[in-house]
Amino acid sequence: MVQILLFASLAQQAGTQKVSLDINDPVSVEQIRSKLQVKIGELKGLETALIALNEEYVGLTDEVKDGDTVAFIPPVSGG
């Protein structure tokens, strides 16, 4: 199982901060994003959000394994 985290406007649109996805074999970050959209529908800003795998920024081709956490990070605005 892969845990998906959503924040800010993404969480607001999804109505939740956490979504779980089942995967059998390792898949790419990009595939996780597609699966998420299939599961919960289109989220504005999801395509441009940065992505963190286990709390580190990654690219679309990085590999996601069972047990990982994938977070979608819309443009940050702290400070």
Place this chain on the structure above:
Amino acid sequence: MVQILLFASLAQQAGTQKVSLDINDPVSVEQIRSKLQVKIGELKGLETALIALNEEYVGLTDEVKDGDTVAFIPPVSGG
């Protein structure tokens, strides 16, 4: 009477922070400095010290009147 104020190394050399000078007519700041040296002897750094008249920086040609305060300001080092 004109009150002279000395600070830091100047006060240390003079052994005092305050010196009084009697003047009859207005004199220049430069003349005050000369009179001070006559009265208490040479002070290292006096010639290069900035001078304040009644708490404002002035030049050597400004006029000092009875009742004024003249302060000799060696290079500052606050902060």
Place this chain on the structure above:
Amino acid sequence: MKLYNITSEPINNQDVIDKVIHHNSGAVSVFIGTVREMTDEKKTRYLEYEAYVPMAEKQLEKIGEEIKVKWPDAKTAITHRIGTLQISDTAVTIAVSTPHRQDAFEASRYAIERIKEIVPIWKKEHYTDGEEWVGNQKGTESYPLGHPEGVE
């Protein structure tokens, strides 16, 4: 003593400052971000901050490490508050100590710029006439390089 901290409590500035003062610091540059009422014509009633807390603390620590590379004698502490903040409340306090003042100013400024680039914290403005997540949340523009500068 946690140098890089996300908290839901009010920030005590002196606590952050105390973390970086030591016998060979001579200068501390502190940056405090507070909630401002007016932004152009819009009036803020209050703000909400949300964070991906464990990653945000890691990213703050990463900023501290970047500072250490650029200014080896610097010591950095950063606390960012989350939750609901009122006008004039402190959202973030950054303290950087160095032996000499120029470095402290530069490093402190570097820290706040980097926070706005790489730390997963989000601000929602509650204006008198509506609310919005700050920072182009609609995704109509992407980051200039597709990712925040410096993120590998």
Place this chain on the structure above:
Amino acid sequence: MKLYNITSEPINNQDVIDKVIHHNSGAVSVFIGTVREMTDEKKTRYLEYEAYVPMAEKQLEKIGEEIKVKWPDAKTAITHRIGTLQISDTAVTIAVSTPHRQDAFEASRYAIERIKEIVPIWKKEHYTDGEEWVGNQKGTESYPLGHPEGVE
């Protein structure tokens, strides 16, 4: 509430910060000067600061006015301590608030540079091997322009 202050008491940083935070400030840059132990090979035991107090407070106020001209939305407060200070004690705290952060950093930095130019405060270092007034007190060099820059 005195915005420009020479004191012989320990400085409370938060008191200085509170003087400049208001509903339309969004950033405060605080500069804190502390007593450093090592300067090159010399080890400081303690420092003494002396000031021409009424003129020093006037000059601090003048710096605040200069900042107001350069950064009209800035609000500035400065407290400088005098007397005997131990290692890590705070000698000076400058707080500048502005609506946006760049101005706060620049104005705060401007303030500390100007303090070192025009405010009649003197520091005497008490090293482990002797003592000296800091700042070319022997008068072997004059100010580059014969006076601190900006003094008319």
